[in-house]
Amino acid sequence: MNCEEVQKQLSDLLDKSLDIERAQEIQDHLAACSPCSAEMASLAEYQQLVSNLPAIEPPVGFTAGVMAKVREAVQPPTLWERLFLPLQIKIPLQATAVVLIASLAAYIYQKEPLQRESVVSIQPERSFRKPKEADKLAPSIAQAPRADSKTEVTEQAKLRVQEFKDSAQLKKSQPPPNFSPEEQNKRIAGSQPGATGTVLSQDQVRSPATLSPTPLQEKSPAANDAASPRLEQSSPPVEVQAKGALAPVPPPENASKDAAAAEKPLLPTEARRRSATTSLNAFRSGTVVGVALPADHELAIRLKTSGRDDKAVADRLASGGAETERRSLTSEEEAKNLEQARQQAIQTGQSQTVWVTIARNQYEPFKKELADMGSIEVEAFTPNSKNDAIAKSSDKLRIKVTILPPLPVPSQPSGR
Amino acid sequence: MLAEGIGDAECVRRVQQGDTDSFEVLVRRHQKAIFNLGYRLLGNYDEAAEVAQEVFLSAFKSIHQFRGDASFSTWLYRIGLNHASTRRKSLSSTQQHHIPLDGTEVIADGTVDPAKNFEHKEIQHRVQQALNTLDPEDARIILLRDLQDVPYEDVAEILDIPVGTVKSRLHRARQALRVCLAPYFFANRKAS
Numbered sequence: 001m002n003c004e005e006v007q008k009q010l011s012d013l014l015d016k017s018l019d020i021e022r023a024q025e026i027q028d029h030l031a032a033c034s035p036c037s038a039e040m041a042s043l044a045e046y047q048q049l050v051s052n053l054p055a056i057e058p059p060v061g062f063t064a065g066v067m068a069k070v071r072e073a074v075q076p077p078t079l080w081e082r083l084f085l086p087l088q089i090k091i092p093l094q095a096t097a098v099v100l101i102a103s104l105a106a107y108i109y110q111k112e113p114l115q116r117e118s119v120v121s122i123q124p125e126r127s128f129r130k131p132k133e134a135d136k137l138a139p140s141i142a143q144a145p146r147a148d149s150k151t152e153v154t155e156q157a158k159l160r161v162q163e164f165k166d167s168a169q170l171k172k173s174q175p176p177p178n179f180s181p182e183e184q185n186k187r188i189a190g191s192q193p194g195a196t197g198t199v200l201s202q203d204q205v206r207s208p209a210t211l212s213p214t215p216l217q218e219k220s221p222a223a224n225d226a227a228s229p230r231l232e233q234s235s236p237p238v239e240v241q242a243k244g245a246l247a248p249v250p251p252p253e254n255a256s257k258d259a260a261a262a263e264k265p266l267l268p269t270e271a272r273r274r275s276a277t278t279s280l281n282a283f284r285s286g287t288v289v290g291v292a293l294p295a296d297h298e299l300a301i302r303l304k305t306s307g308r309d310d311k312a313v314a315d316r317l318a319s320g321g322a323e324t325e326r327r328s329l330t331s332e333e334e335a336k337n338l339e340q341a342r343q344q345a346i347q348t349g350q351s352q353t354v355w356v357t358i359a360r361n362q363y364e365p366f367k368k369e370l371a372d373m374g375s376i377e378v379e380a381f382t383p384n385s386k387n388d389a390i391a392k393s394s395d396k397l398r399i400k401v402t403i404l405p406p407l408p409v410p411s412q413p414s415g416r
Numbered sequence: 417m418l419a420e421g422i423g424d425a426e427c428v429r430r431v432q433q434g435d436t437d438s439f440e441v442l443v444r445r446h447q448k449a450i451f452n453l454g455y456r457l458l459g460n461y462d463e464a465a466e467v468a469q470e471v472f473l474s475a476f477k478s479i480h481q482f483r484g485d486a487s488f489s490t491w492l493y494r495i496g497l498n499h500a501s502t503r504r505k506s507l508s509s510t511q512q513h514h515i516p517l518d519g520t521e522v523i524a525d526g527t528v529d530p531a532k533n534f535e536h537k538e539i540q541h542r543v544q545q546a547l548n549t550l551d552p553e554d555a556r557i558i559l560l561r562d563l564q565d566v567p568y569e570d571v572a573e574i575l576d577i578p579v580g581t582v583k584s585r586l587h588r589a590r591q592a593l594r595v596c597l598a599p600y601f602f603a604n605r606k607a608s
């Protein structure tokens with residue numbers, strides 16, 4: 001065993017971790033080798049320096065301090081600690097939760113009024129305005145700019161024509177110009193019994209603006225072109241009124257200026273308000289015919305003023321005859337109900353409600369059929385049926401038809 | 417009533433079952449070893465007291481993880497070394513080690529000779545300085561083996577290294593300590 005090997009094991013000899021034979025061998029070497037012996041002595045001396053380091057007493061009350069902290073850790077956290085500690089984690093989490101809940105609440109709050117508005121398109125606060133107020137505002141239409149020639153139409157009128165397809169159909173069915181309002185009224189009441197186009201309602205007849213007999217398409221070919229692509233779209237008759245009112249044309253030459261002034265034409269918005277007021281009043285005092293069921297669509301029809309056209313419609317509804325298309329839309333019983341409701345509405349002057357079930361793809365033809373009876377004032381999609389899986393999957397469409405009585409014919413102006 | 421007579425394993429079992437008072441027995445039993453280990457590694461009395469408190473608190477919180485594979489003291493030494501090493505790193509990055517000669521140390525041989533007393537204090541001061549300048553690994557193994565007299569097997573368990581590695585590392589650490597202290601003692605011997 002050489003010195004290098006011995007010196008590597010001196011530490012083990014010092015710790016007495018060598019077996020007896022090995023320890024004896026090293027001891028023999030140390031006895032004969034003074035450098036290795038000096039190394040061993042030095043190592044033992046420095047090891048003693050460490051092991052002789054005195055033990056230091058911990059501070060007084062160390063154990064009590066530790067146990068106090070231990071017992072603190074054992075106690076369950078308070079409500080405040082559970083809710084908010086650690087702050088750096090809990091506060092951001094809670095803030096995020098608050099923001100999410102607030103956003104959701106705002107979203108739901110905004111969505112709900114939209115659903116309500118889609119059911120009732122007539123604003124109650126407008127409809128409650130008294131007709132007299134509308135009459136007070138009416139003279140202002142007399143001051144509205146009038147077109148000087150047949151080819152000139154205001155920009156507003158062009159826009160309106162572009163928006164509504166029924167306006168084009170309406171104008172097609174209107175009489176040529178240069179008729180007095182009286183004559184025009186007669187023509188409208190008895191015109192084209194079998195016409196499929198929209199017929200002017202009583203309200204429209206009353207509106208001085210619609211008294212202007214010249215069709216817009218004749219006046220402005222450009223406007224007509226713009227309107228033609230939209231012919232398939234439906235539009236509420238009240239808007240047709242507005243269109244007519246916004247496109248005033250020169251009065252007939254044979255009509256006296258006094259008579260035109262005496263008409264006191266209504267502003268388009270006021271005219272709509274009047275119509276809406278009457279509609280709501282009719283709804284309030286109405287009668288329900290048939291079983292009230294949840295409907296997919298709701299339609300409100302303002303019946304035309306009774307006359308020749310009325311009779312023609314009644315005949316068609318009763319006989320069927322050539323109107324095979326109508327028979328395919330509703331059942332015989334429902335057709336009868338419709339006719340009864342129409343008669344009731346005319347006789348009693350109160351609204352009648354009828355439920356009709358038709359094939360889903362027959363909705364547009366059905367609307368045209370109703371347009372023969374009068375003008376469709378309200379057309380609403382019932383949001384409740386959005387969640388009705390059966391109704392959605394079915395080919396059938398349930399329609400709630402409210403038949404509004406015709407508006408009373410205004411008294412003729414005294415100046416005529 | 418504290419069960420001072422029972423072993424560490426039983427105390428640990430009781431603490432694990434919710435008997436907090438039994439932990440006090442363990443604290444009383446091991447506080448001196450843990451405190452001295454921290455003090456010799458850090459060279460600062462207050463820091464050592466703080467670290468020792470942290471060690472016991474940490475041991476209490478994680479006592480349910482103690483499965484009894486090693487002795488409780490071995491497990492406690494491991495926690496103590498981890499805490500003290502972390503503190504030593506943070507202290508060395510901010511300031512020099514504070515090595516007080518403030519009279520808190522007890523002279524081992526109990527001599528009353530002031531000259532001898534002063535010499536002892538001076539030696540202790542130099543040794544402490546050497547421990548604090550040593551590589552932490554070397555300091556730890558010297559303290560465990562030479563100061564705490566922990567068996568090789570337990571040192572291996574605490575440091576998570578094989579026993580053979582403990583022996584070789586201990587030999588290297590002692591050589592390093594001798595190199596640190598040699599200039600002082602060589603000059604001292606020459607003077608005497």
